[in-house]
Amino acid sequence: MIELARPAFLWAGILLAGIPALLHLIRPVERARKRLATSRFLTPDPKRRVSFRRRPDELLLLLVRMLLCFVLGAGFAGIRWVGAESGVGTLVVVDGGRNMAGTSWDQALETAVPGGSAALETVVIRPTLDGPPEVVRLGPGVPDAEAWSALAPADDASEVRLAHLLRALHDAAARVTGADTLRTRIVTRPSWSAWGPGVRELRDSLWPGSIELVIPSAEVGAREQGGTDTDRAAGADNAPPPAAADRLGSVILQADSTLRPRIGRALELIGISADTTGGPPPTVVLRVGPPDALGPLWRIGPDTPPAELDADAFLLLDGRVVPGAGTAPAGTPAAGAMVPLLRAGGRPAAAARTSGGGCEIAIPLDPSAPIVASGDFALVLEAALREGCDFLPEPAGASEAWQALLTGGGRPQSVAVADVRGKGAGLPLARWLLGLALLLAAAETMLGRKIERDRGRATPA
Amino acid sequence: MRSREPEEFLSPEFLDGLDDLEWAARIVARGLTRGVHASALLGRGDEFDRHRAYQQGDDLRHLDWRLLARTDRLHVRRFRETSNLEVMFVVDASPSMDFAGEGGGITKLRCAVLLAAALGHVSRGAGDLPGLVVTGGEGGEPATLLPARAGRERLRTFLHTLQNTRPGAPTSLARAVGVAADMLPRGGRTVILSDFLDEQDMPELLRSAAQLRAGGSEVTAIRVLTPEELGETGGGDALWMDPERPDQAVAGAPDRDAGYLTRLRAYYADIAQQLEERGAVWHTARTTDALLPLVRQWVREGAGTRPR
Secondary structure, eight states: OEEESOHHHHHHHHHHHHHHHHHHHHOOEEOOEEEOTTGGGSOOOGGGGEEOOOOHHHHHHHHHHHHHHHHHHHHHTTEEEOOSOOSEEEEEEEEOSGGGTTHHHHHHHHHHSGGGOOOSEEEEEEOOSSSSOEEEEOOSSSOOHHHHHHTOOOTTOOOOOHHHHHHHHHHHHHHOOSOSEEEEEEEOOOOTTTSOOOHHHHHHHHSSOOOEEEOOOOOOOOOOOOSOHHHHHTTSOOOOOGGGTTSOOOEEEEOOGGGGGGHHHHHHHHTOSTTOOSSOOOEEEEEESOGGGOOSOOOOOTTOOGGGOOOSSOEEETTEEEOOSSOOOSSOOOTTOOEEEEEETTEEEEEEEEETTEEEEEEEOOTTSHHHHTTOHHHHHHHHHHHHOOOOOOOTTOGGGOOBOOOOTTSOOOOOOOOSSSTTOSEEOHHHHHHHHHHHHHHHHHHHHHHHHHHTOOOOO | OOOOSTTOSSOHHHHHTTTTOOOOOSSOBOOSSOOSEEEEEEESOSEEEEEEEOOTTOOGGGBOHHHHHHHSSOEEEEEEEEEOOEEEEEEOOSGGGSOOOTTOSOOHHHHHHHHHHHHHHHHHHTTOEEEEEEOOOGGGSOSEEEOOOOOTTHHHHHHHHHHTOOOOOOOOHHHHHHHHHHTOTTOOEEEEEEOOOOGGGHHHHHHHHHHHHHTTOEEEEEEEEOTTTTTOSOOOSEEEEETTEEEEEEEEOGGGOHHHHHHHHHHHHHHHHHHHHTTOEEEEEETTSOHHHHHHHHHHHHHTOOOO
16 A cells, blocks of 8 residues: 655646656657758658657657656655555553562553453563563464463563663564554553663654553552662662652653654653643653763652742753843852743742753643643753753663653553554655656656757768 | 778788789770780780781791691781780769768778779789879869879879778869879779769769770779668658758658659669760679678679670
């Protein structure tokens, strides 16, 4: 099945292809001039000075020109071959790591295929002692209960990171056939350290669409945050941060410039959305800069004491004042102090501070906050970061630099399922067509020159 | 062997094919040195001519004793002398000869030059003296004049001059033939190589040919044309221009125009007939023909017509 991203270009190409044909039909061609010493013996016919008869190479040139116009139109129309598929299918990726041990695994099957609904493919990601995790493909349909139990993770198994789940999702989506629309689902119980890196894998998985994050219910006890950031990142302690024990938690993203347009999207994928029920909204702290230069995590939320906010409605980054909603008050905050970017209804809608060689921007994702409701917080991030923050590429092995703080496993979060196999899927033919157009243009040039050469071959002595 | 490539001028293989040829004249030669052609003079040649009654002073070695035994009368044998010929080649280098046809290959002028060179080589091999007149000079005069002379380097000069022949201005072929005739005071052989397309020049050319024959010369006319001009291959539908009259283009297709072939054949048939009536020999060569077999055929045809 052919899909067109911009059908208007194809129509334009078809119309353009008609122009050479029309010119070919209405324009006579003067005969080639050739030398012949015995020409006086020819039967003279003045009307035969021009002719509508075409040589075979002139017909070929016409065909090449028409094809060139059509191919250009098809190429710019974004034509894609998506195969003869239809319908909606479901793809499920299940976390087979330590976080899913115990009752979580029993619930996972029901979560993966609710109501016995069959999936096009179910994939279980299981950790290995060393190396990348194992990918177990269970094939289409509802997984066998016995086989499912055999895959239950042990209590001492390692964790499977979000990046691996997302990669498996991406690979499985590319492999699955039989549907135009693909609903993707990750079944996992995210933990502090499991949702490590990386932004790059996350970015790869943003296309072709969104994912549905389903977190099975599990007991959540109050746990104390302990250890350093590094320890937490190393997975030594699976406890959530204490400040977010009753919150959905926060996500810290190490951003780089290519992710900027999709920051909002990234947040959705992590599972933070307006669908959260109960409890205070999570906070997103966007950390930008080299990870080893950043200080301890700092986050704000609805309960952040105002005393910690040193200024009102302006941004101070690296000692510079950035125009905001107001003017710099007397007593410029010290460098490094967290200052709000915006305020909404008396509560900080976003705040930022410098940190080492970069900056941190914290945004509490209060669904009622205008910035969140309008969906413009990503734009605010961009604007603020443009003013003074430098984007750095995520260095390799930066897992300790960003940590997922999602807790509260038990409250399913979901985002809208989008069509992941729509216009973005299929085989893009545009670049092949544009390459073909280049070849046709070269052929047209050579053929046209040959015909002109043949016409003008004979010259008077 | 086809001597078609422009770079090849009388290759060794081509010359080997000419070595055994003897182009005997149809006229009585009046050259100054011995050759292969029958001479008007009687003397001590190898060819017996007739008996004559013995006269005092005759060489007794020539007495025919058998005739004496039969007739009781003394008779001596008389032999015919052989002599060489002066051969003038007239090459038409007008613009119409600078044409090779659609398929490429050699031009008519090049073909004429190669034929002249081949026949000149054959002539020299028999002791004849080749000379050359090439049309296309300034003011209607020939561009090249090379008298028929003896000499060891004469053939080399003749061939070198032919090799460097280039197309010239439109000039009268008849004028060049007249110049060649002036250079044959004792008669000889004139070989005219042209496409014979100058209709206005034809009456004068025929007169020149008749004068040459009357003066005891042999005339050979070789028509050189391309297959397209003969309507044998497709030139296609085009606007055709005469190189000597470029303002008169004619639309048509020679290979599909029945009227063209009829008129062309009628024109050349008339020329051939008139030349033959005046004692000339008429040959045709295409630029795509293998030249060696053509030359051999012409020479052998000439060998069958000894002078009487």
